[in-house]
Amino acid sequence: MGLFHCPLGAPYYDDDACIDCGLCYAKTSEERVEASRKIREYMKAHAPRTSAVSKVAICGKGGSGKTTVVALLTLALKEAGRRVIVIDADESNPGLGRMLGIIGEPKPLSDLFNEDGLFSERERFYMDDIPPGFVSAVDGVRFMAVGKILDPFQGCACSLAESARQIVEKLELKEGEVLILDMEAGVESFGRGVERHADTILIVVEPSFESIMVAGRIAQMAQGMGIGRVGAILNKVAPDAMASRTTKELEKKDVKVLGILNYSPELAEAAFEGTPVKYGVAVTEAGTIVSALM
Amino acid sequence: MKKPLDPVEVYAKLKARIEENKFPIEPVYFELANKIFPGDKEIMPRIIARMANAEQAKIVAALPDPDLPPSAGRSLEVSDAFARKLGMDRAVITKHIRELFEKGLVFPTKKGPAMARTFLQLHDAALGNPNYDKSLGRIYYDLWGSIEGPMTKPVPGNLPAGYASEVRVVPRWPSIKDVQGVQAFEDARAILKSRSLIAVMRCGCKASHTDRWCGIPDESCITVERTAQYNLDRKTGRKISADEAISIIEKYDKFPTVHLAVNQRDVTQLLCNCHYCCCLAIKVAQKSRFICEVDPKKCKGCKVCVERCQFSATSMKKYEGIEGEKAFSDPDICRGCGSCVITCKSGARSMKLVRPIEHVPESLSIY
Structure with a gap:
């Protein structure tokens, strides 16, 4: 040594x-x-803990409901008086924009670094510095997306992840602003260093063996990166003993549960129809999570 | 790369040079060496004698300064009382201590300036600074090199079961750039891009093997964070950006060297470019999560990979139904450095992810 x-x-x-x-x-x-x-x-x-939650990455197994949780947290944070910036960093799966009620997808962030070479050399920037075409706004929520792989020959998602990493690292937030990242499913995206610059990792867990396993791994890796604030949100919990059993399993893996989102017919309906998430019980539950987090 | 030399021969010459240049040692150097490397009467006292002259040795022997108030904090300053006791001017002492700090013998601890505590602390610090090479002389580096014995190639095969490797192999990033599931801690590019401070400096291990034949430039030690800051503080190394660091390691792709890092996920120390002719750690380095694979149908049989492999994992063999001998990589021996993959012109070699994430420990808590 x-x-x-x-x-x-x-x-x-x-x-x-x-x-x-x-x-x-x-x-x-x-x-x-x-x-x-x-x-x-x-x-x-001594894992580093910043005093305020400002850059939040939402991860979890595919299908656990990351995108829905992002939409709910966005509403809840807005209720709590924060100015929310949402970045869709999931390269393969459309839908977050629609859930937030965004009309028209913004230009992909990967173009921001390609088109304007000067931008990738900047050490720091603010939301105001980003050209308007890359940001879609609705009801005070600003939305950006890294881009999607639509063409099967476009290849690996690494360059998209790279632009996400640059944004998360270099975007300087002003007071009251919160950045929420909708991450790619599973643990693979952890490889690209996007989360390193987040201060909070929230893992969406549904009551299933696989989902709990993935959560344990994500938590372990986040701690390895020195991200101090890691917590789980239980999603799609049916009203029975599943919540406490899942919590217990997660605790065994050293993952703290921050809140529970129960199965909601309203949400299932919105998901089925592809309509924006509305205020309701689920948003109130998300509000509880937000206050636990702040 | 120069022609490989015989490590045993190289070592015999080194020993002969030491014998030729043997010099007498004052008792104070035995006293100092005994604190770091007890029992050694030949090498360590001479190493310290090269670093510190008689006056400087007298100062180091009196450290740490017992009269320094605890409020002084971490610094290289000594008290007036300390200077009076030694009968020296305080400004002169400060000058000497500064020089020894730059050389890597003295450190600014919470108890004021103090000598290195362990052998490896001294090793890591005392070899990286080229600014005193003239006064230290080749003999100084030979003395260090002699401690490590002949620099033979790692013995092919697995590390002993349960062996706790303190370093791990980080694959060359171009070799794994298209592999799915690469983690931040094994992607050299991602590692460098997420560091807040990077300084490239002269590799101390290479400096201590003056006859090394890997050919890689001296300036190949990429230190990060506090380790980088320490070296900049003592005026060695130069600050570089992440992109510069990446272009440096790209330039080193032509050398058959292996990236090593501490066997944990967060890289807060350094990223090495090691070769067996000048690095001992490579012998015990933990495998990466990858191994290389050969497509014998694409292989043209040029044998560059056989030459480059540091671990003797690659050889030529006859495949059934394919004409001539083609490269073969032994999956049990391969440590997944990717060095052979990046120079394979026919694209016959590629990396494959074979080990779980847990293979790389979260922190170096391997014991």
Whole structure:
């Protein structure tokens, strides 16, 4: 263990980042095990936490209802007086714009970086700097999309994910603004570093074995990236004991449940018809989640 | 790449050079060396003797300064009382300590300036700064190199069961760019792009193997975050942007080197470009989540991959129904560095994701 290999990134013993775990001067395997334990404990307790929730990524297994949850949280955050910016970072699946009541898809963000070379070189920008064609607004909610893979020969979604990453990293939020990202399904999108710049990860979980497994993995990976605030939202919960059983399973995986969205006939109807999500019980439930989060 | 040399021969020459240039050592250097590497009477005292002259050694032996008030914080300053005790001017002491900080022997700890605590702390710090090469001399680097023994190729085969690797192989990013499921922690581009500070510096390991034959430039150690800051503070390395760092590692694609990083997900230390002729860690580096595969129908039999593989995983073999010998990569030996994939002109080699995410530990809590 060289000092340039310190797990906490301290370049030398007794640097500000050094916690005196003892790994660098351990002589026996017992000492190394003890040092390892101290590191784990420290990392768990000191995952960076920003004071305010500002950039929220919504993840989860495919079909768990990420897009619906994004729409509900958007309404709830608006109710709470926040100015919401929604980014659709799911490359393969249309629908979020429609759920929010957006008419006409905005130009894809991947074009923003392609067309205008200067934009990708900017270190920081604000919402006002983004040309109007890339933002669709309805009722004060601003909506952007990375673009969709429509052509089967367009290839890998990496360049789309790259523009999402740049936006999340470089967009400077003003007071009262909240950014919500609708992520791609599953754990694959974690590879592209989009979430690294988010301060909060919300995992949408439906009461199913697969969904719980995926949630556990996402939480583990988010912590590995140093994102401190990770929580689960239970979705499509039928009124029985499923909620408490799912919560228990998630707790075993160290994932905290922030709130529950019960199965709602209204939502199912909206999803079936493809109409915007309206105010209702589900939005009230989402409001509870928002206040737990803030 | 230069012609591979015989590591045993190279090592014998190195030892001979040390013998030829042997110099007597003052007792103070034994005293200092004993704090870092107890028992060694030959190498470590001489290393420290090259780093610190008699006056500087006297200062280091008296550190840490017992009269420094705790309010002083982390710094390279000493107290007036300390200077009086040594009978030296405080400004002179400060100048000496600054030099030893830049060389990597002294560090600004919470108790004021103090000598390196462990052997590896000294190793990592004391080899990276080229600014004192003239006064340190080749003998200094030979002394360091002699500690590691002959730099032989890693023995093909698996690491011992349950072996806790402190470093892991990070694949060359062009080799995995089209693979589905690549994670941020194994994509060198994503790693570099998400760092807040990057500094490229002279690789200390390479500096200590003066006869290395990998051919990669000295400036190939990509440090990040606090490690980068430390090196910039002691005037070594230069600050670069993520894009510059990416173009540097792209330039190094022509060398058969392997990226190594600490065996955890978040890279907060450095990204190495290692070759067995000048790096010991490569022998015990944990495999990446990938292995390479060969399509014998596309392989033209040029053997570049056989030459490039550091781990002896690639060889030539006869495939049934295909004329001539074609490349074969042993999946049990391959550590998934991607070095052979990026230079395969016929596109016969590709990377395949074979291990789960948990293969790379969240933090280096491997014990």
